[in-house]
Each structure stands twice: as C-alpha cells, then as structure tokens.
Amino acid sequence: MAKSILLINGVNLNLLGTREPHLYGSTTLLQVVERAQQQAKSLSIQLEAIQSNHEGIIIDRIHEARGKIDAIVINPGAFTHTSVALRDALLGVEIPFVEVHVTNIHKREPFRHHSYLSDKAEAVICGLGVYGYTAAIEYAAKHLKPKSKAQ
Numbered sequence: 001m002a003k004s005i006l007l008i009n010g011v012n013l014n015l016l017g018t019r020e021p022h023l024y025g026s027t028t029l030l031q032v033v034e035r036a037q038q039q040a041k042s043l044s045i046q047l048e049a050i051q052s053n054h055e056g057i058i059i060d061r062i063h064e065a066r067g068k069i070d071a072i073v074i075n076p077g078a079f080t081h082t083s084v085a086l087r088d089a090l091l092g093v094e095i096p097f098v099e100v101h102v103t104n105i106h107k108r109e110p111f112r113h114h115s116y117l118s119d120k121a122e123a124v125i126c127g128l129g130v131y132g133y134t135a136a137i138e139y140a141a142k143h144l145k146p147k148s149k150a151q
C-alpha cells in the first residue's frame with residue numbers, strides 16, 4: 001500500500017479557515033497539514049504537503065513526484081473546474097490520486113459541479129469539511145499502491 005503521499009492544496013486554499021467559515025469551516029490550512037502529518041505518522045507513511053496559487057508550480061511538483069510518491073491527495077480549489085493541464089499532469093505521472101473538496105461542490109454554483117479530475121480519481125471526497133482530508137489519507141494509505149515506478 002502507499003508508503004509516501006503527496007498532499008496538494010491548490011489555489012486560494014491558503015485562505016482556508018480565514019474566510020467564509022460557514023462554507024469552509026474555521027480550521028486553517030496549517031492545522032489541516034499538521035493533522036495530516038500526525039495521521040501519517042500513525043500510519044507509518046511519509047507525507048509531504050504543498051499549497052500553491054500557481055498552476056505551473058503544482059504541475060512541476062507533480063512531475064517531480066513521478067517514481068517517488070505512491071499516492072496523491074489533492075484539493076485543487078478552483079483549478080478543479082478549469083485545469084486540463086492539471087488533469088494531464090496527474091495522468092502523465094501515473095500516480096493514483098484522491099480528489100478532495102471541503103465543500104459539496106455539487107450543492108454549489110453550477111460552474112463548480114464539473115471537475116476535470118474526477119473521472120480519473122481513485123476516489124472523490126466532497127462535503128465532509130476538512131475531515132475529507134483525513135478520510136482521503138486513510139484511504140490512500142490502505143488502498144492505493146504505486147503504479148510502475150518511473151523508467
């Protein structure tokens with residue numbers, strides 16, 4: 001099963017917990033990452049976390065993960081609904097991934113209902129608040145195995 005997980009948070013998620021708490025809750029991204037690290041330690045897995053507002057930086061980090069990371073947990077933020085490039089990067093590195101959304105995107109504005117990633121995700125978790133990250137990491141650690149290592 002996955003021994004190394006890359007947790008990716010995309011655009012605007014640095015604002016998590018600071019604005020619109022009725023939608024996104026009051027837990028900050030720092031707290032989410034701290035909890036994820038504690039969870040990873042309890043599962044004996046390595047976890048690295050990044051957040052970026054820049055699509056290309058996220059894509060570069062996904063490329064770097066090829067052959068090194070066993071699974072990805074990603075909340076792309078608004079890139080979910082816009083980024084074919086992010087989809088292509090995830091498909092290109094052949095690393096299984098879980099898509100996470102703090103909110104239930106299907107209960108929000110119509111433009112949030114479509115994801116460029118969901119049909120390729122091993123699992124999609126949305127609407128569970130920040131617990132979605134916990135569930136995603138647990139699932140990835142116990143059910144996802146690395147695809148063939150990079151040549």
Ligand SMILES: O=C(O)[C@]1(O)C=C(c2cccc(Sc3ccccc3)c2)[C@@H](O)[C@H](O)C1
Pocket residue numbers: 011012013014015016019020075076077078079080100101102103104105112
């Ligand atoms: O629910 C999510 O986790 C989501 O991925 C997260 C999003 C998100 C993340 C951070 C900020 C914002 S918008 C915002 C801007 C300022 C203050 C509060 C929220 C949206 C949305 O863009 C997505 O449609 C849904």
